[in-house]
Amino acid sequence: xxxxxxxxxxxxxxxxxxxxxxxxxxxxxxxxxxxxxxxxxxxxxxxxxxxxxxxxxxxxxxxx
Amino acid sequence: xxxxxxxxxxxxxxxxxxxxxxxxxxxxxxxxxxxxxxxxxxxxxxxxxxxxxxxxxxxxxxxxxxxxxxxxxxxxxxxxxxxxxxxxxxxxxxxxxxxxxxxxxxxxxxxxxxxxxxxxxxxxxxxxxxxxxxxxxxxxxxxxxxxxxxxxxxxxxxxxxxxxxxxxxxxxxxxxxxxxxxxxxxxxxxxxxxxxxxxxxxxxxxxxxxxxxxxxxxxxxxxxxxxxxxxxxxxxxxxxxxxxxxxxxxxxxxxxxxxxxxxxxxxxxxxxxxxxxxxxxxxxxxxxxxxxxxxxxxxxxxxxxxxxxxxxxxxxxxxxxxxxxxxxxxxxxxxxxxxxxxxxxxxxxxxxxxxxxxxxxxxxxxxxxxxxxxxxxxxxxxxxxxxxxxxxxxxxxxxxxxxxxxxxxxxxxxxxxxxxxxxxxxxxxxxxxxxxxxxxxxxxxxxxxxxxxxxxxxxxxxxxxxxxxxxxxxxxxxxxxxxxxxxxxxxxxxxxxxxxxxxxxxxxxxxxxxxxxxxxxxxxxxxxxxxxxxxxxxxxxxxxxxxxxxxxxxxxxxxxxxxxxxxxxxxxxxxxxxxxxxxxxxxxxxxxxxxxxxxxxxxxxxxxxxxxxxxxxxxxxxxxxxxxxxxxxxxxxxxxxxxxxxxxxxxxxxxxxxxxxxxxxxxxxxxxxxxxxxxxxxxxxxxxxxxxxxxxxxxxxxxxxxxxxxxxxxxxxxxxxxxxxxxxxxxxxxxxxxxxxxxxxxxxxxxx
Numbered sequence: 001x002x003x004x005x006x007x008x009x010x011x012x013x014x015x016x017x018x019x020x021x022x023x024x025x026x027x028x029x030x031x032x033x034x035x036x037x038x039x040x041x042x043x044x045x046x047x048x049x050x051x052x053x054x055x056x057x058x059x060x061x062x063x064x
Numbered sequence: 065x066x067x068x069x070x071x072x073x074x075x076x077x078x079x080x081x082x083x084x085x086x087x088x089x090x091x092x093x094x095x096x097x098x099x100x101x102x103x104x105x106x107x108x109x110x111x112x113x114x115x116x117x118x119x120x121x122x123x124x125x126x127x128x129x130x131x132x133x134x135x136x137x138x139x140x141x142x143x144x145x146x147x148x149x150x151x152x153x154x155x156x157x158x159x160x161x162x163x164x165x166x167x168x169x170x171x172x173x174x175x176x177x178x179x180x181x182x183x184x185x186x187x188x189x190x191x192x193x194x195x196x197x198x199x200x201x202x203x204x205x206x207x208x209x210x211x212x213x214x215x216x217x218x219x220x221x222x223x224x225x226x227x228x229x230x231x232x233x234x235x236x237x238x239x240x241x242x243x244x245x246x247x248x249x250x251x252x253x254x255x256x257x258x259x260x261x262x263x264x265x266x267x268x269x270x271x272x273x274x275x276x277x278x279x280x281x282x283x284x285x286x287x288x289x290x291x292x293x294x295x296x297x298x299x300x301x302x303x304x305x306x307x308x309x310x311x312x313x314x315x316x317x318x319x320x321x322x323x324x325x326x327x328x329x330x331x332x333x334x335x336x337x338x339x340x341x342x343x344x345x346x347x348x349x350x351x352x353x354x355x356x357x358x359x360x361x362x363x364x365x366x367x368x369x370x371x372x373x374x375x376x377x378x379x380x381x382x383x384x385x386x387x388x389x390x391x392x393x394x395x396x397x398x399x400x401x402x403x404x405x406x407x408x409x410x411x412x413x414x415x416x417x418x419x420x421x422x423x424x425x426x427x428x429x430x431x432x433x434x435x436x437x438x439x440x441x442x443x444x445x446x447x448x449x450x451x452x453x454x455x456x457x458x459x460x461x462x463x464x465x466x467x468x469x470x471x472x473x474x475x476x477x478x479x480x481x482x483x484x485x486x487x488x489x490x491x492x493x494x495x496x497x498x499x500x501x502x503x504x505x506x507x508x509x510x511x512x513x514x515x516x517x518x519x520x521x522x523x524x525x526x527x528x529x530x531x532x533x534x535x536x537x538x539x540x541x542x543x544x545x546x547x548x549x550x551x552x553x554x555x556x557x558x559x560x561x562x563x564x565x566x567x568x569x570x571x572x573x574x575x576x577x578x579x580x581x582x583x584x585x586x587x588x589x590x591x592x593x594x595x596x597x598x599x600x601x602x603x604x605x606x607x608x609x610x611x612x613x614x615x616x617x618x619x620x621x622x623x624x625x626x627x628x629x630x631x632x633x634x635x636x637x638x639x640x641x642x643x644x645x646x647x648x649x650x651x652x653x654x655x656x657x658x659x660x661x662x663x664x665x666x667x668x669x670x671x672x673x674x675x676x677x678x679x680x681x682x683x684x685x686x687x688x689x690x691x692x693x694x695x696x697x698x699x700x701x702x703x704x705x706x707x708x709x710x711x712x713x714x715x716x717x718x719x720x721x722x723x724x725x726x727x728x729x730x731x732x733x734x735x736x737x738x739x740x741x742x743x744x745x746x747x748x749x750x751x752x753x754x755x756x757x758x759x760x761x762x763x764x765x766x767x768x769x770x771x772x773x774x775x776x777x778x779x780x781x782x783x784x785x786x787x788x789x790x791x792x793x794x795x796x797x798x799x800x801x802x803x804x805x806x807x808x809x810x811x812x813x814x815x816x
Binding site for chain 1: 109110111113114131132133134135176179180183184187190191194195210211214218
């Protein structure tokens with residue numbers, strides 16, 4: 001049993017990675033417009049979420 | 065200066081004013097970049113998102129635009145001293161847009177906190193459960209100890225982070241000498257963790273880390289659902305058009321014009337009000353003439369003329385011509401502010417409603433804690449082993465922790481809110497649903513609630529197709545509600561006219577060669593006195609060269625479904641009444657069509673008095689209203705509903721808002737609320753049944769962590785499954801009031 005102990009930190013590490021990525025999507029505003037996200041896959045262009053009120057994710061800037 | 069020239073001049077200023085309004089409502093993000101939020105109710109598909117973003121993105125000065133389909137909102141980032149023509153550009157591609165307050169739409173911090181807490185609890189509970197399964201499967205003593213230690217190190221930060229929400233709430237409640245559902249939750253979770261830590265240190269076989277953390281996880285699901293429901297309703301309601309302007313055009317003493325924010329307007333300032341705008345503060349007309357719509361302010365449905373000297377309250381809509389107004393009060397003293405004060409007074413006056421779950425907690429917590437204490441005492445006496453007695457007492461607390469209770473109510477409410485949403489009804493929070501199920505008296509406002517916006521039109525005299533087409537062609541030139549009603553008469557035919565001019569307060573005059581047609585007030589349109597007497601009750605007359613030809617009467621038209629809705633409410637035995645600010649005749653007309661008692665000429669204070677009279681007689685009152693004048697009454701009633709067309713202050717005051725036209729939403733909402741109430745009771749029944757089975761097992765000391773995990777999850781799942789039954793259920797029998805109504809003090813006619 002103790003031989004397979006190395007699996008435990010791996011499992012917890014994977015869980016932590018999932019938790020961290022969820023936190024990131026939350027901060028990044030990916031849940032702000034769930035209906036819109038479903039529709040957007042049909043169109044080219046701005047795919048990134050907008051969260052101009054936080055500094056982490058800026059609004060997609062127009063290329064000049 | 066002719067009135068037309070003034071109108072054109074003001075129109076230019078209106079375009080400027082729109083830009084100024086965008087400027088006022090925008091917010092600096094960083095170095096020169098400004099953010100503006102627009103509410104665009106017309107967004108309904110991915111194509112709309114694409115079109116709006118690409119159109120706005122091409123404008124000079126726009127750094128980026130992002131449309132949101134869920135909230136029907138567009139966020140624009142722009143640079144420069146003057147805002148880009150956002151609203152005009154959107155209107156050009158077919159979307160009505162208006163400025164949305166950024167302040168009103170801060171990202172909800174509570175939801176973020178709940179979601180993060182939920183995520184952490186989810187992560188920890190799944191990992192601890194994984195370790196626990198291997199322990200239950202019979203891991204050796206060393207491995208078990210190791211896994212316990214890992215579980216403890218995962219559980220401690222989770223308790224600190226996710227459990228904080230419950231601990232804070234429980235502490236607040238205890239400090240004020242009350243208990244809520246969070247008190248037994250906090251005690252159970254903390255004791256479970258403490259005992260498990262003790263067991264781990266002493267190499268004990270049983271640790272309840274999994275129970276403590278998965279309890280938090282389940283409860284946070286309920287808490288988050290509850291919050292999301294409230295939030296969605298709030299957003300949908302605030303996305304509707306706002307009625308009070310941000311600013312207004314002021315004529316300064318030196319003759320220049322400035323666009324000032326509404327807060328900056330002082331008594332004595334001269335305001336230029338274009339047709340189609342709402343009066344920003346209370347004032348008196350000093351120049352121009354127009355028709356005004358007071359329906360939101362006083363409940364009078366018929367438009368009234370405004371001439372020099374007319375007093376106007378904030379919120380009145382100017383219909384036909386430009387007006388010059390002298391402000392007589394600042395915003396804080398205006399009619400709107402007075403309504404807000406009355407609303408606050410009504411809020412403090414209304415008895416605090418205790419939610420079902422809090423009432424359950426008041427019974428539940430003492431029973432559970434007493435049981436745990438008795439268990440401890442019993443085992444102490446029986447065995448004398450303190451460790452064993454404490455372990456078993458804590459096991460009782462863990463197994464009875466109100467996991468199912470915490471989910472029982474929010475789960476039903478969110479399913480009910482979903483069903484209401486499908487029927488076009490938004491609900492603000494769960495307690496409104498509980499109160500709605502108990503109501504047995506309904507008070508309706510008339511204008512805009514029982515009646516629709518469009519008046520009912522009847523024509524007399526010459527009603528040939530030519531006359532009607534003529535009337536409708538002329539009427540197309542005005543935005544007076546009567547004109548808009550008449551404009552729909554033509555059935556596609558139109559008559560060529562040389563010139564049409566509008567005379568605010570009077571009507572429209574059209575020339576076709578040497579012939580002069582007038583459409584408007586009978587005493588203005590018809591020159592000869594004797595023919596005027598021919599049709600006295602007409603509201604609008606059409607005349608040719610001063611001779612009356614066709615007469616039109618406008619009556620209130622009942623809202624769609626009003627008769628059915630009232631009949632359905634009556635069948636249930638609820639007391640129904642109309643309380644309106646309109647004149648006695650108009651209220652009587654509507655009341656007799658519906659067969660209801662009525663109160664007319666009611667001022668906002670009278671409405672509140674009427675509602676408190678009903679509640680003091682022991683009734684639970686539902687108020688359905690839309691106007692500014694209804695807002696205090698909406699707060700004073702036990703529960704309230706407003707149509708989406710209501711004034712924004714009214715929509716915010718109401719517990720429920722129905723988005724569709726039909727008044728059938730009222731009985732529908734009550735029926736769903738009652739079905740939800742039954743399910744909540746069933747869920748409580750299930751939770752109690754679970755405890756009846758689980759407590760004896762726990763008291764006798766047979767509970768292991770495995771058993772606790774299984775029973776707790778199972779009871780939660782059963783409660784959730786029961787709540788979901790509400791969704792697919794066929795329509796129930798009409799609801800029956802929760803208790804027989806007490807006959808209210810009948811008070812017909814004027815309440816004064």
